[in-house]
Amino acid sequence: MDNNTKTIGAAVVVGGGIAGMQASLDLASSGIKVYLVETKPSIGGVMAQLDKTFPTNDCAMCTMAPRLVEISSHKNIELISLAEVESVKGEAGNFTVTVKKRPRYVDEKKCTGCGSCLAVCPVGKAKAAQDGKERKIKPIPDEYNEGLSTRPAVSIPFPQAIPNKAFIDNRYCLYINGGKCGNCKKACKADAIEFDQKEQIFELNVGAIMVTPGYELFDIGSKPEYGSGKFENVLTALRFERILSASGPYQGKVLRPSDKKIPKKLAFIQCVGSRDHERDYCSAVCCMYATKEALIAKEHLGDQLEIDILYMDIRAYGKGFEEYYQRAQKLGVNYIRCRVPDIEEKPDTKNLVIHYLSENDKKVTREYDMIILSTGLLAPKSAKQISSTLGITLNEYNFCNTGPFTPVNSSREGIFVAGPFTEPKDVPETVIQASGAASKALSLLCGSRGTLIKEKEYPSEKDITGQEARIGVFICHCGKNIGGVANVPEVVKYASTLPSVVHAEDNLYMCSSDAIDKIKQKIEEHHLNRVVVASCTPRTHEPLFKNTIREAGLNEYLFEMANIREHCTWAHMHEPEAATKKAKGLVQMAVAKSKLLEPLYRQFVPINQDCLVIGGGIAGMTAAKEVADKGFLVHLVEKEAQLGGNARKLHYLIDGANPQDYLNDLIKTVNNHENIRVHTASPIESLNGSIGKFKTVINNAGNKQEIEHGAVILATGGIEHKPSEYMYGKNKRVMTQLELEDKLVNDPKFKAPECVVMIQCVESRNDDRPYCSRICCASAVKNALKIKEKYPDAGVYVLYRDMRTFGFLEGYYTKARQKGIVFSIYDKDRKPELIESKNGNLTVRYFDSTMQENIEIDSDYVVLSTPVIPRPENKELASLLKVPLDQNKFFLEAHIKLRPVDFATDGIFLCGLAHYPKSIKDSIAQAGAAAARASTILSKKFIETEGAISVVDEAKCIGCGTCVNVCPYNAPALEEVTVTVEEVTYKTKKSRINPAACKGCGSCAAACPAGAITAQHFSSREIREVIDAFDKGVRGVSIEKSIVEVMV
Amino acid sequence: MSAEALATSATQTNAWEPKIIAFCCNWCSYGGADSAGMGRFQQPASARIIRVMCSGRIDPLHVFNAFLEGADAVLVTGCHIGDCHYVNGNDKTKIKYKYLENVVHELGIEKERLQLNWISASEGEKFANFIRDVTAQIKKLGPSPLKPEGVA
């Protein structure tokens, strides 16, 4: 579109799963009005149904709930549930989107989500009627529990649902289907039931469209060999996930459906509905979710539960996955490589019997109590319809088409896509792609940013001066995470006896929107002026609760958290008593501190809207371009003399695309972009400051330059490991995959080989480097295919441990086998050997576990698939930026699932190989994501500073200047003042702390010899009070008495 | 026996549970304690964490306070040197810790009762091991000589 046309500063997001939520939040916090259209009654997608997430076993609902709450309370996100897009007219920058909203039969404005209607709805319940007449009403399977429980016709999908409103299913409602009943209408005190609601059709005017409809799971009904879903104890993995969940059908007890008995032997069958003839792709997540479910089931049942995972390849290719897989093996999960042709059900016991051929070709028969099918991901059912209404193209499996260098662009301009709709993928990649898609929309709409949005408003703050402390304590069960170990009701009871506590209560998930509303309600009801939440870590959840009390009119600093999950129930899982006691102690300490909390205020400081991008590879350049496209000035610094990074060594991609063309275009764009300043050969000398006001000094051959900027994107890349094994470096015919690629394209002396052997996982997935490098399997397949293309007669062998060609890469693996490339498994403990004969011939000898014998292959070239390793200078850079590295020395993001490009430190973002090995396409998506995240900061004019800062008590200050010396931010300064004491007036120096410069570390308070400095929120008084409260009274039954006893 | 089971059984054999106060900085060692929980690295329930924004906030007075309130051990923890979120807070901690060590020693407190450790946010296992080790050491030593009467 031409630049003179005004774009519309709004976007519609189609699909409210984790991708849609991320895109919505990124857009809305960068000044774009968002309409989030979801077909279901609630947003949340599949992640809302998960119990835990791999590879950290983090509680899914807990990481997600704050986002659900943020969306529901966001001023600039309008959530339209039960709705679909009917048609799209117009063009990028100005679309007219027609939306059809189905009736909810409940007035969303009036419904409070109290659930009274659910209790009185007769449908689907055992006793249907009291009039004696029998009604044939089929139970309604509860979708949230995957049909393992039932629900009434009026329901709220799950406790944390957003919107948290009832929904009447018109397929089952008696009133809608015949005018009888109406119980819910009678029971609803809010008068919210509206049986006469009609379908609504309306138009939205937006500049961009984000498509994130998610995926469908493979239906086991079409697998007769596995019982077509008729065997009661054969479950899909998602059903099993619901069984594991505390909010699931059996309250988190692991039981088998047929007789509700505890299973003793359980098996997972992998690749059900993927990697087969109809679907030649890998679903990318099943290996890890099976591992996760196995671990959780073991966590619940301990060693009495035997678990086998029956697999083809374990694809543990993502960050932390391989380590997770290793851990599962250590904890006793058996991984068996085999294929299972069918399952038989024993009619009497409902046990299940399978036969398979083991790796060494032996017939094995096994019986299980329960079998879990790891079903694959399909394109959403709505894919075809979406494709025709939006005018975007799909691939052969009905997933949305994207290009090798345009991971978030659909085939129609202005329509961006993210999540499993483009390819099966896990949560972090979905989040990354969603932010990447948001980035594209933000660039497109940069001219109209901020035109359609409203600022968030809080109620005026309650004045609590002079009031006695009135503390409310809210204790979270966190599903089973806390409540499954500690006795939460007992902790509540205990909390309510603590001095100044006027209210204590528990909730299944304290961070869910209904619980949040309840906290606000209780603040009003009990005139609370301090709030304590005992749940998980403040590092993730404190902002949410601070915001909650602010919305209830309390100053956000009147809040304290007790971490009874990470520090208690998770750390003492097998000691319920000790955990309960400790939880009480932690609550008591938090209550003790909260009594002393004071209201504190933040300052507004203008920010610098420029951005620094470190690293001039594909990731860095893409990030720079994307930030610059949004109208911000970018400094791109690269320590080498040339831009391009690792991509300079790539000549072709697996799909045939040419990365050099893309790279050269990108370099040209970056060099000519009016908003980008390129600094090559300019290593960073120093980097100081914080979000909104960083100062960086770069050094170009002695020429130093200071750059001021508001955000940082770190894209420093990684390097290909050069191995010491297999005569590498000693024999010219032994090379890495990158070297082979270069030779295949550029080396005129490269002689046509008769035979090439590739060895996978060289010096990776071992003790030194436990991680999987993610891209080597695909590189091997790519280069093997290239060899076959150039030298059709050459024999190519790939010796591997697991072929990790996830997602659509699987198709190339299949193609490679069809082309006659031989793939052979080797065992970790029996690595292939390389022998050089006297005449210089190379022979690879390995043990083939299928044939159970040693095989020797004479080879012209031996190609080693070595991992991408972190750059050695990461350490230095990490301490410059004050950001952490992970165990493998890659950079560690803020949260592995939901904040994959953020650092815990505000204003610094991450992308590319510096984060973890990844393909060009993934690097580009992540670079876009980093740009979108950075722009949520850069698009603001001000940031709020920390309110918990240090202050000087002038009367006590002796003007010694110690604080001036210890502060790294130059916040305190000595000022001359005139003091009058007992009629003597004199001039002296006193320290003053600049509130805008202070970061609140508290070092000055600890150093002040006169005790004149208070580190607010962490004052010595508060700390003393907390120490004092350590376990006081927790031991005895009579709390009052024991307090007296313990007092010194 | 797994390390987990060992820790559990160790706590069962000796019923006395020491009282350990661990000062953690928000950005690293507190995160390390979080990672310990996330990784389900089991540890004895003897420690209570007091969160401060930076280890530099820890005043020697707080440590004395803890001992006087009956702590059997006090742990000073923070980011690895060079990683402090506030430039160099932990350097200052190191200096203060030297002084603290001397004073505490002069008071007749065994050196095991005051320990310094740098733990990053990703070092969950290290955190759990630290708590386990300190607890075992203190169990051997028994209650702190500074413990006021009447405090368990």
Ligand code: FES
């Ligand atoms: S922030 Fe961890 S030691 Fe300063």
